[in-house]
Amino acid sequence: MTYQDSDFGTVTVTVNPRARSIIMRPEVDGLRVTAFRGASLAFVKSTIEKFRSSLLKKQKALKERPQLTKDDVEQMRREAKATLPRRVAELAHLYGFTYTNLTIRNSKTRWGSCSSRNTISLSLYLMQVPEHLQDYVILHELCHTVHHDHSSHFWALMDTVTDGKAHALRKELHRYHTA
Numbered sequence: 001m002t003y004q005d006s007d008f009g010t011v012t013v014t015v016n017p018r019a020r021s022i023i024m025r026p027e028v029d030g031l032r033v034t035a036f037r038g039a040s041l042a043f044v045k046s047t048i049e050k051f052r053s054s055l056l057k058k059q060k061a062l063k064e065r066p067q068l069t070k071d072d073v074e075q076m077r078r079e080a081k082a083t084l085p086r087r088v089a090e091l092a093h094l095y096g097f098t099y100t101n102l103t104i105r106n107s108k109t110r111w112g113s114c115s116s117r118n119t120i121s122l123s124l125y126l127m128q129v130p131e132h133l134q135d136y137v138i139l140h141e142l143c144h145t146v147h148h149d150h151s152s153h154f155w156a157l158m159d160t161v162t163d164g165k166a167h168a169l170r171k172e173l174h175r176y177h178t179a
């Protein structure tokens, strides 16, 4: 269900049987709320009230982020296609990784992925992060060609190819958003 809120805009409430609490995610033009099954609307609303000021602060920060136009995205796609394949090949060669294929995608939910067949996908939004963090994402996916999980073996390998900085780089990347 949805309702209008004078501060947030459209509040969209959905029920997820697996949710254990009320999850609230501000968006530029509204608030997305995921509720557990059986939660009353009154309870949902009282939970929103409890967090209203901090949610509004987060929404304000989202609104202040420059919004990307279609042209911006296409420009980034061109840049990504012109730069990332070469860099992936370079880093793979440098550290002895092999991968099957590389695709550049308009992925807003993740920076990269690696399939079980070692096809690597990278988000075109990587064009918005500094090069050393692009390298971190590329190395992360290349390490997945060896370890298809986030086990301690995976992170040990990540540390060998990042000079022991894997976790610091991961933390630094968290400061950036896709779109």
Ligand SMILES: [Zn+2]
Residues within 6 Å of the ligand: 140, 144, 149, 150
């Ligand atoms: Zn991963």
